[in-house]
Amino acid sequence: MNPLILTLWLCHGPLFTALQEPPAPVLESYTEKIPGSEIEITWIAIPVGQKGYPESIRIGSPEQESGRNEDEGPTWTLEVKPFWIMKCEVTWDAFDLFREQYGILQQDRVSSDKVDDKTWADAVSIPTPLWEQDSRPILEGLGTGGGYPVADITQFAAMQFSKWLSRKTGKVLRLPTEAEWEYAARCGQETAYSFGDDPARLSEFAWHFDNSEYDDPDLGFPGLGAGYRKVGTLAANRWGIHDLYGNVAEWTLDGYQAQAYATRSGKTLSEKETVIWPAKIWPAVVRGGSWQDDPERCRSAARLPSTRKWQKRDPQIPKSIWWCTDAFHVGFRLVRPMTALEATERWWNPQVESIQRQLKEGYKELRVPISKTDASKDD
Numbered sequence: 001m002n003p004l005i006l007t008l009w010l011c012h013g014p015l016f017t018a019l020q021e022p023p024a025p026v027l028e029s030y031t032e033k034i035p036g037s038e039i040e041i042t043w044i045a046i047p048v049g050q051k052g053y054p055e056s057i058r059i060g061s062p063e064q065e066s067g068r069n070e071d072e073g074p075t076w077t078l079e080v081k082p083f084w085i086m087k088c089e090v091t092w093d094a095f096d097l098f099r100e101q102y103g104i105l106q107q108d109r110v111s112s113d114k115v116d117d118k119t120w121a122d123a124v125s126i127p128t129p130l131w132e133q134d135s136r137p138i139l140e141g142l143g144t145g146g147g148y149p150v151a152d153i154t155q156f157a158a159m160q161f162s163k164w165l166s167r168k169t170g171k172v173l174r175l176p177t178e179a180e181w182e183y184a185a186r187c188g189q190e191t192a193y194s195f196g197d198d199p200a201r202l203s204e205f206a207w208h209f210d211n212s213e214y215d216d217p218d219l220g221f222p223g224l225g226a227g228y229r230k231v232g233t234l235a236a237n238r239w240g241i242h243d244l245y246g247n248v249a250e251w252t253l254d255g256y257q258a259q260a261y262a263t264r265s266g267k268t269l270s271e272k273e274t275v276i277w278p279a280k281i282w283p284a285v286v287r288g289g290s291w292q293d294d295p296e297r298c299r300s301a302a303r304l305p306s307t308r309k310w311q312k313r314d315p316q317i318p319k320s321i322w323w324c325t326d327a328f329h330v331g332f333r334l335v336r337p338m339t340a341l342e343a344t345e346r347w348w349n350p351q352v353e354s355i356q357r358q359l360k361e362g363y364k365e366l367r368v369p370i371s372k373t374d375a376s377k378d379d
Contacts, residue, residue, distance in 0.1 A: 027082050027338065029240070035168050039094050042087040043336060044240050046184060048080050054188050055079060056268065059179055060261050060301055065192055066199075067296025071303050076264035078179045080271050085176065085184050086333040088231035088242045089149040089250065090161065096145075098164050099127040101373065108372040112360040121345060124164050124373050125359060126366045127157055127322045134313060135325050142220060142328060147230035149248045149331040155284045155306065156355055157322045158251045158332040163348035165334070167370050174347035176335040178254040178285045178303070179274045184335075185244045185288065185300040187237050192299045193245065194237045199295035204235050206246025208298055212291040221292075221328060228291045228329075245298040248331035249290040253347065256283040256305035272341050278350045281321075282308045290329035306330070318362075321355050 027045035034041065049055050060075035061068045105126065112120050130136050135152050142148065158175055166173045176184070187194040195201050203211045207229050217225035232242040244250075255278035264274070278284055283305035289298030296302065310327035311319045324330070341347070349356075359365050 027084065029084070029087075032169065034094060034097060034165070037097055039091075039097060041094065043084040044087050046083050046085060046239065048082045052188055057183055057186055057188065058190050059182055061192070061299070065299070065301070066197070067192070067299060067302070069302070071258045071261070072301045073261055074265035076261060076266065077268040078183060078271065078274065079268055080180060080183050082338040083180065084336040084338075085180075085241060086335070087236075087240065089248055089331050089333045090158075091231060092144040092148055092150050093146070094165075095150040095153075095161060098161050099130075101164075101368070102126045102129060102366055105368045105372055106366065108368045110367050110369060112367075119369065120367070121349070122370050123367045124167065124370060125160050126368065127153075127160075128320065128364050128366075130323065135323065135328070138221060138328060141222070142227040143230070147232075149228055149231050149243070151228060151248050151329065151331045152324045152327050153331070154281075154320070154322055154324060155251045155278070156281075156350060156352075159253075159348050159350060161332075162334050164373060166348075167373055171336055172340050172344070173334045173336050175251055175253040175332060177271050177275050178252040178287065179269075179271050180335060181244075181250065181252050181287045182300055184239070184241060185237075187239050189300075192301070194300065202245065202295045202298060205237060206234065206243070206289070206298055207291045208246040208289060209292055209294050212246075224292075226291060228331075244288050246289055246293070247291055249286045249293070249304060249329055250288050251306075251330065251332040252285045252287055253277075254285040255279060256285045256303070258305075275341070277346055278352055281352055281354060282306055286330055292329050318354070318358055321358050321365075 027047040029043060029045045031040050031042040033039060047053050056077050056079045058075050059078045061072040062075065063073065110119065110123050139152060162174045185194060191197045193202065195205065202208060212226040214220045214225050214227065219225065220227035228247050236242045237244060254276040257276055260276060286304040286306055289302060310324040313325040314320055359367060
């Protein structure tokens with residue numbers, strides 16, 4: 001061995017070894033504008049493995065937890081990798097940048113029978129206009145600008161928004177898996193809420209049934225005088241994330257299976273291994289509870305299956321793949337994984353036959369090339 005190297009090894013072995021292994025990348029929270037707009041999104045870093053951010057945590061609830069449902073157990077262990085998560089739920093202000101493209105890009109429509117498979121897969125679908133639903137007056141009464149969370153949209157709409165925003169920012173963004181969502185909500189704790197087990201404290205962090213009434217009973221959801229609020233108006237959790245509990249419940253990437261945890265009992269699984277890719281539109285997993293829910297529905301482990309009843313007043317045949325008519329309590333937020341899962345297209349384009357058929361055959365549907373959506377940011 002070279003004498004100099006030997007001397008370094010003998011005198012500074014640990015330091016020499018450390019120099020050969022670069023430190024793990026440090027995740028930092030950041031704020032960025034959506035390209036072509038003044039709308040800002042803040043991303044909270046979740047540096048898994050650092051102090052206070054455990055590499056694994058128990059998912060689900062123990063049998064003795066108050067308000068527990070059977071689909072929350074048995075418990076199992078999640079191993080997760082670092083990621084970023086939106087500080088607040090996606091607002092109408094951000095979502096409207098996406099849906100306004102419907103009126104801008106009509107001339108750029110692509111047809112599945114006139115383009116190759118790759119071009120079709122890479123394209124982004126744009127939401128059809130809201131006026132086609134009778135929910136507009138209710139949404140306007142709840143608030144659709146200036147920081148209110150988007151609501152009454154489908155899981156597919158949330159997924160396509162994540163695809164559009166990924167292309168706009170150049171970063172891989174998607175809905176969180178159900179397990180990732182619970183990891184973020186727990187903040188390293190195994191109590192019912194990130195702040196403990198006492199539901200009396202929930203009003204510090206969440207808009208829920210007990211505190212969501214408006215001062216003016218004529219405002220908000222008709223007949224209730226209550227509704228969602230502007231994002232980020234209550235306290236953040238210990239990791240700096242707002243409204244994971246309450247306000248609007250949040251879509252996740254997963255399809256819902258009541259017995260999903262039964263096959264995971266006592267196991268340790270990665271977030272990749274836990275994804276239940278949706279095979280049909282309903283039900284999918286919604287998390288966090290909402291402005292119209294009691295505290296037990298807002299617990300970290302509480303699981304809510306979506307239902308086709310959320311579209312019961314939609315008169316269209318087939319019903320919209322974008323808008324609900326009775327889900328004014330459901331919105332979403334996105335995550336940015338440091339290490340991307342495989343099967344990228346499945347994060348954005350669910351392999352649900354009825355959705356794919358409507359995209360290809362529905363005359364109202366607008367699907368446009370990625371290059372056109374990128375170009376629009378400079379208009």
